[in-house]
Amino acid sequence: MTGRVTGRESRAREFVWATAQYESGDWDSAPLVGLNIVDSVARYTAISVSPTPVVASLSSPGILRYPFLFLTGHLPVRFTAQERANVREYIRRGGFLFVDDHNHDIDGVFHRTATEELRQTCGALADLPNDHELYSTVFRFPDGPPTTSHELNGWGDNLVHKHLQAVLVNGRVGVLYSSKDYSSEWSYHPESKRFLSIDNTRFGVNVIVYALTR
Amino acid sequence: MRSRADTARAELALRVVALAALAAWGANALRPATVRVATADAASLASQLPGWTGTADPERVHVALDRVPDRPFVDWLAALDAAGVRVTWSGAIAGTAMEAWRAPDPSGDVVVMSSSSDSAIRVVADELGPLDTLPTARAIYATRVRDVAGALSMRSGRQAAAIRIAASAAARRVLVIGAAGWEAKFVIAALEERGWLVDSRLRLSPDHVVSQGSRADPDTARWSALVLLDSASAESARGVERFVREGGGLVLAGDASRAPRAAPLVAWSAARRAVAPLGTAASDTTWRGLSRVPLVASARGAIELEPDKVLARRHYAGRVVALGYDQTWRWRMAGGDESVASHRDWWSRLVAASVKRDSEAIGVAPLAALHAALGAPSPAARVVPGVPARGVVSQWLGAIMLAALLVEWVLRRRRGAR
Numbered sequence: 124m125t126g127r128v129t130g131r132e133s134r135a136r137e138f139v140w141a142t143a144q145y146e147s148g149d150w151d152s153a154p155l156v157g158l159n160i161v162d163s164v165a166r167y168t169a170i171s172v173s174p175t176p177v178v179a180s181l182s183s184p185g186i187l188r189y190p191f192l193f194l195t196g197h198l199p200v201r202f203t204a205q206e207r208a209n210v211r212e213y214i215r216r217g218g219f220l221f222v223d224d225h226n227h228d229i230d231g232v233f234h235r236t237a238t239e240e241l242r243q244t245c246g247a248l249a250d251l252p253n254d255h256e257l258y259s260t261v262f263r264f265p266d267g268p269p270t271t272s273h274e275l276n277g278w279g280d281n282l283v284h285k286h287l288q289a290v291l292v293n294g295r296v297g298v299l300y301s302s303k304d305y306s307s308e309w310s311y312h313p314e315s316k317r318f319l320s321i322d323n324t325r326f327g328v329n330v331i332v333y334a335l336t337r
Numbered sequence: 338m339r340s341r342a343d344t345a346r347a348e349l350a351l352r353v354v355a356l357a358a359l360a361a362w363g364a365n366a367l368r369p370a371t372v373r374v375a376t377a378d379a380a381s382l383a384s385q386l387p388g389w390t391g392t393a394d395p396e397r398v399h400v401a402l403d404r405v406p407d408r409p410f411v412d413w414l415a416a417l418d419a420a421g422v423r424v425t426w427s428g429a430i431a432g433t434a435m436e437a438w439r440a441p442d443p444s445g446d447v448v449v450m451s452s453s454s455d456s457a458i459r460v461v462a463d464e465l466g467p468l469d470t471l472p473t474a475r476a477i478y479a480t481r482v483r484d485v486a487g488a489l490s491m492r493s494g495r496q497a498a499a500i501r502i503a504a505s506a507a508a509r510r511v512l513v514i515g516a517a518g519w520e521a522k523f524v525i526a527a528l529e530e531r532g533w534l535v536d537s538r539l540r541l542s543p544d545h546v547v548s549q550g551s552r553a554d555p556d557t558a559r560w561s562a563l564v565l566l567d568s569a570s571a572e573s574a575r576g577v578e579r580f581v582r583e584g585g586g587l588v589l590a591g592d593a594s595r596a597p598r599a600a601p602l603v604a605w606s607a608a609r610r611a612v613a614p615l616g617t618a619a620s621d622t623t624w625r626g627l628s629r630v631p632l633v634a635s636a637r638g639a640i641e642l643e644p645d646k647v648l649a650r651r652h653y654a655g656r657v658v659a660l661g662y663d664q665t666w667r668w669r670m671a672g673g674d675e676s677v678a679s680h681r682d683w684w685s686r687l688v689a690a691s692v693k694r695d696s697e698a699i700g701v702a703p704l705a706a707l708h709a710a711l712g713a714p715s716p717a718a719r720v721v722p723g724v725p726a727r728g729v730v731s732q733w734l735g736a737i738m739l740a741a742l743l744v745e746w747v748l749r750r751r752r753g754a755r
Binding site: 138167168169170171184187188190215216217218260261293294295332334335336337 | 516517518519521522523525526529530537539540541542543545547619666667669670671676677
């Protein structure tokens, strides 16, 4: 498994938001999340970011060019053998996979299938303590992961999830799993942030900065 | 009963015997010493040395060697030589030497430098068995071995050399300073995975730094090495020159060598950043990623570990290592199957190269030690079989002379003469 330099990479040193494309399910259900979070990273930090998110197919070794991958969807997640091998290698090498349940439903098909796939591919998910450094890297979230409007509105499983879950690799988060539906929470055009009293993408900045520094 | 005439003839005969013995004693003193020649390997030397030291008492010993004996026997021969027995040796022995030291990193690896003048395969072993086999193509070869149990030895043909390395040092702490990004993340990961204790200060913005560990200025009491990942970090870090002057290790990555504050520490200049040609494999170790800042050595004593890519120099008690690579994370993430381990080992070795060793290297060179103890080899001595040693002959002649004179005196007394 090895990659080659492409023209785009030869010019870039910045962070690139990559959305994971997988064979099953609706992997592209939250197309604005990447743009929105990249915009926030650029607003709050001096990290060099690529303004254009990319799509990385899990069946291709090309995912190794992007140490950060975002995976979301509503439908069942069933990795092919190649996808499973690539994701396993991706995590072994130090990649960061952020998985968000777009259903916000722990009885939903995405949650049940995705967690099972991740368990088989990367290891069992465990609750991430709410005092983990992920919640204080840039902005402080003393109560753990910020709630989403979908949780508070009672949609999905009608639960406010107290923890995110993670697979740790050498003490670092390799897979971050959310049942909170940040895909819906952050899926709006960055220009609309000015209408919010508190920017709800700040936790997304924490996730990116954690991935870049730990 | 003997007549007086018979007694007088006997006395005369005894005087003649005594004079003859005296003459022979003088002649014996003038003849060359008899040489005891021994063809010795380690086993026969062990059995013969006690005899040479005790009852046999040779005047010269010559040992024909096919290899350098173990150190105690060389010392024994040297002691024999110092005690008056001239010891010489001969033999075509291949020169073999080994030097080893504990790598100054948390791995506990032992670095072994070996050299040999013959073409035999060199086997590095510890007390539990072989650890590594070194190729014969190069006279000098370096390797790293792990988990050494007891004495470390190297065998080349019949020649062996052994040394004992001190126990592993404690884990070491490193401070990494750079911009938040993949390079910083994966450098820290590589060092931590290799056992280094890593503190970090990663810049998010001019007024926001993500820190881990102490925020004090660099000092050798806290950190063994300092890694600066870019020129902005090199320019903003305080006390770096003092840290290196006091024995700290410094690694300047990417364009960190370009920072004005790093100028007193470098003996090279950083050229314009170069980008790998399209299609370069991420596993290509020429690039280790896809870009680098070429480093051009100046005349101030830089050592090129990898020409125009990795350079090093001393600065007072410390060492500075510079590398132009600035995206080695791509090598780790998108390189070949071994790239994670390669990336980890490469970074750990670079940092270790900058760190002061706990102890000096221990070396052993058996042939050189033999030369030092017994001098240069000399041709095999002439063998005179069946001739007793000069000392033994002198003792016998002296005894004969004394006995003859004593009997002659007794006979004279018995016949009433004085």
